[in-house]
Amino acid sequence: MLRTATHDTSVVTVAFDTGTQARFHAVWLRDNALDPETRAPGNGQRLITIGDIPADISVSSAEVVAGGLQVTFQPEDKTVTFPAEWLAEHNYDCERDDTLGRTGPGIITWEGGIAAPSGDWNEVHASPAAKRSWLASVASYGFAKLTGGSTEPESLLKVADLFGYVRETNYGPYFEVRTEVNPTNLAYTGLGLQAHTDNPYRDPVPTLQILYCLENSAEGGDSIVVDGFRAAEKLRAQNPEGFALLAGYPARFEYKGSDGVCLRSRRPMIELSPDGELVGIRFNNRSSAPFVDVPFDRMEAYYAAYRQLGEIIDDPAMGVSFKLEPGESFIVDNTRVLHARLGYSGAGSRWLQGCYADKDGLLSTLAAMEMTQPEAAE
Template identity: 85%
Template sequence: MLRSATHTPSIVTVEFDTGPSARFHAIWLRDNALDPDTRAPGNGQRLITIGDIPADTMVSAASVANGDLTVTFQPENKTVTFPADWLAAHSYDQEDSRNFGRTAPGITTWEQGLDAPSADWSDVHAKPAAKRGWLAMVAEYGFAKLTSGPTEPESLLKVADLFGYVRQTNYGPYFEVRTEVNPTNLAFTGLGLQAHTDNPYRDPVPTLQILYCLENSAEGGDSIVVDGFRAAEKLRDQDPDGFALLAGFPARFEYKGSDGVCLRSRRPMIELSPDGELIGIRFNNRSSAPFVDIPFDLMEAYYAAYRQLGEIIDDPAMGVSFKLEPGESFIVDNTRVLHARLGYSGAGSRWLQGCYADKDGLLSTLAAMELATLEAAE
C-alpha cells in the first residue's frame, strides 16, 4: 500500500506504508504502463515501441487511490494505475552498493560439506510440489540429483522433459559415457577428469547437462561437483587483480576431435554482466586453445591468476562427491558448476548417458509453477 505521492513533471515520488520512499521517472512509468493499450492483457507483452512514446512525456497529476498510484501523462492525457506491490517489486531507486563479481539474489554458493540436493524420480513426475522443489534446488545450488529412476537407456530424456527440451549437438541428442577404444573424447575413457565445464568451445555453451547412470559396478568413478561461483568468489577475495584479468580478457577454446567438426569460442573464463554480476564460468583444460587476446605485459599475471583459479578448483575441500547408482542421475548448471570424475578400473562396468538442455526452460518452468502456487494461495 502507498501512503502518498508527489510529483514534478519528470519524477513521481511515492511513500510506501512500510516506510521507505521511491522515485520513478515519467518516461519509465509511461514505458511500463500496465493498461491494455500498452501491454497485451493475455501475455503482458508490450504493444508500443519507444518511438510511440512522446519525447516530451511528463506527469501532470499523481495521486494515491485505494493504496495504488494513479498517474496522468501529457501530452497524451493518458491516465494509468500502478499497483503498489508492482511498484515495490520494480523499484530501482536505491544506492548502488553492488559488489564487483557478486552473485545474483537466490544463488547459494557452496563447497565440501553440502549434502547433495536430491529428489525422488517418482515424486517429481507425480507431485508438482516435489518437481518445483527439485527445480528450485537446481536454480539455487546449480545442481541436483534424481534417485530411484528407471534403468532403461534414454531415461535421461525423460529428465529433460520435466522442464524443457534436449539441446542436440554434434554428439547427437545424447551421448554415451563409457570406455571406448580410440575415443574421440577423453570423457569416454576410464581416466579421471579434472573438474571442468562442458563444451566451452561452443557459443553459447549448453547451459544444462544431465548425466544418467545405467550401470556402475566398476571400482571408482565417483562423480564430483565444484561450485565455480564459489571458486570465483575465493579468487576475487584472494587476488582481486587476478580476478579482474580472468574476467576482463577472453580465453580461447577449441574442439576438433571428429571429422567435419571444428568448434571455437572466444569468451572469458569468468564472465560478468556489464554491472559486475557473476554470470558464468568456463574452465576446461582439455579444450583450452592458445590465449592470444591478453596484452603481452599482462600475460604472465594472467597465467598466475589462471593457475590460482585452478588450484582453488582442485582443492579437495571445494568438491561434493557421490557415486551414482543405476537409476540415479544429476543435472548441473553448466555455466556455473564444474563436474569431475575419479578414475575407474576396467573391472566391472560403468555406463552413463549424458545430454544437454537449456537453463531458460528450467527457469521458465520453475517461475510458472511458483506463480501458479502464489495465485492459488490468493
C-alpha cells in the same frame, strides 16, 4: 499501500506505508504502463515501441487512489494506474550492491561438506511440491541428484522433459559415457577428468547437463561437483587483481574432434554482467586454445591467476563426491558448476548417458510454478 504521491513534470515521488520513498521518471512510467493499450492482457507483452512515446512526455497529475498510484501523462492526456505492490517490486530508486563478482539473488555458493540436494524420481513426476523443490535446488545450488529412476536407456530424456527440452549438439540428442576404443573425446575413456565445465568452445554453451547412470559396477569412477562461483569468490578474496584479469580478458577454447566439426569461442573464464554480477564460469583444460587476447605485459600475471583458480578448483575440500547407482542421475548448471570424475578400472562396467538442456526452460518452469502453484511450497 501508498501514503502519498507528489510530482513535477518529469518525476513522480511516492511514499509507501512502510516508510520508504521511491522516485519514478515519467518516461519509465509511461513505457511500463499496465493498461491494455500498452500491454497485451493475455501475455503482458508490450504493444508500443519507444518511438510511440512522445519525446516531450510529462506528468500532469499523480495521486494515490485506492492505495495505488494514478498518473496522467501529457501530451497524450492518458491516465493509468499502478498498484503499490507492483511499484515496490520494480523500484529502481534504491541502493545497489556494486561489488565486482557478486552473485545474483537466490544463488547459494558452497563447497565440500554439504549434502547433495536430491529428489526422488517418482515424487518429482507425481508431486508439484517435490518437483518445485528439486528445480529450486538446481536454481540455487547449481546441481541436484535424482534417484530411483529406471535403468532403461534414454531415461535421461525424461529428466529433461520435467522442465524443458534436450539441446541437440554434434554429439546427437544424447551421448554415451563409457570406455571406447579410439575415442573421439577423453570422456569416453577410463581416465580421471579434472573438474570442468562442458563445451566451453560453444557460444552459447549448453547451460545444463544431465548425466544418467545405467550401469556402474566398475571400481572407482565417482562423480565430483565443484561450485565454480565459490571458487571465483575465493580467487577474488585472495587475488583481486588476478580475478580482474580472468574476468577482463577472453580465453579461447576449441574443439576439432570429428570430421566436419570445428567449434571455437572467445570468452572469459570468469564472466561478469555489465554491472559486475558473476554470471558464468568456463574452465576446461582439455579444450583450451592458445590465449592470444591478453597483453604481453599481463600474460604472466594472467597465467598465475589461472593457476591459482585451478588450485582452488582442484582442492579436495571444494568438491562434493558421490557414486551414481543405476537409475540415478544428476544435473548441473554448466555455466557455474564444474564436474569431475575419478578414474575407473576396466573391471566391471560403467555406462552413463548424458545430454544437454537449457537453463531458461528450467527457470521458466520454476517461475511458472511459483506463480500458479503456491501451494506446492507447503
